[in-house]
Amino acid sequence: DQQVKQNSPSLSVQEGRISILNCDYTNSMFDYFLWYKKYPAEGPTFLISISSIKDKNEDGRFTVFLNKSAKHLSLHIVPSQPGDSAVYFCAASVISGTYKYIFGTGTRLKVLA
Amino acid sequence: GAGVSQSPSNKVTEKGKDVELRCDPISGHTALYWYRQSLGQGLEFLIYFQGNSAPDKSGLPSDRFSAERTGGSVSTLTIQRTQQEDSAVYLCASSFYQETQYFGPGTRLLVL
Numbered sequence: 120d121q122q123v124k125q126n127s128p129s130l131s132v133q134e135g136r137i138s139i140l141n142c143d144y145t146n147s148m149f150d151y152f153l154w155y156k157k158y159p160a161e162g163p164t165f166l167i168s169i170s171s172i173k174d175k176n177e178d179g180r181f182t183v184f185l186n187k188s189a190k191h192l193s194l195h196i197v198p199s200q201p202g203d204s205a206v207y208f209c210a211a212s213v214i215s216g217t218y219k220y221i222f223g224t225g226t227r228l229k230v231l232a
Numbered sequence: 233g234a235g236v237s238q239s240p241s242n243k244v245t246e247k248g249k250d251v252e253l254r255c256d257p258i259s260g261h262t263a264l265y266w267y268r269q270s271l272g273q274g275l276e277f278l279i280y281f282q283g284n285s286a287p288d289k290s291g292l293p294s295d296r297f298s299a300e301r302t303g304g305s306v307s308t309l310t311i312q313r314t315q316q317e318d319s320a321v322y323l324c325a326s327s328f329y330q331e332t333q334y335f336g337p338g339t340r341l342l343v344l
Binding site for chain 2: 153219
């Protein structure tokens, strides 16, 4: 049973436009969420996180939105740049637990110049 | 400072052989995690260390998989009698207690 789902395996966006990556989860115990970016042949790089006490967190061009009632989070990248082309993973965890991350299967973002 | 490092970066082995994968976490990080990513899949949790103890081994897929951590630092993941389905990228991450996890570049394992 996939507890964290990224239903869009790929997304293409024009440079300068907004990229919206979506993630759904099923476990209501999750209280901490993160987004990682992964380039080929490299490990995942931390992008941004949000705890369940917030519904929005912003860092530069990246904003994460959390809708707890819908068990849904999204990552917005504005404006998108060609260097943003990568695979994006969302992850969720329970802070009071072992803090292991449960990852989605990733969305491959391609930003077209 | 230096990030998480893993060795080897690539490993090709024959079915039935044992392999050892090494992880050097960020200095001072107390927690260490092993994940793996099979082709077309997300990252799958394997095992978690806090110091040298492993309170959560729930993700290890079989008893052929084991891991240890010594001196609160370096960790080794051992896969005995490798099978073709063990082929994956094995990723190590470390964190300061329950803060954000930082990942190494991974070891790409191919079992022929």
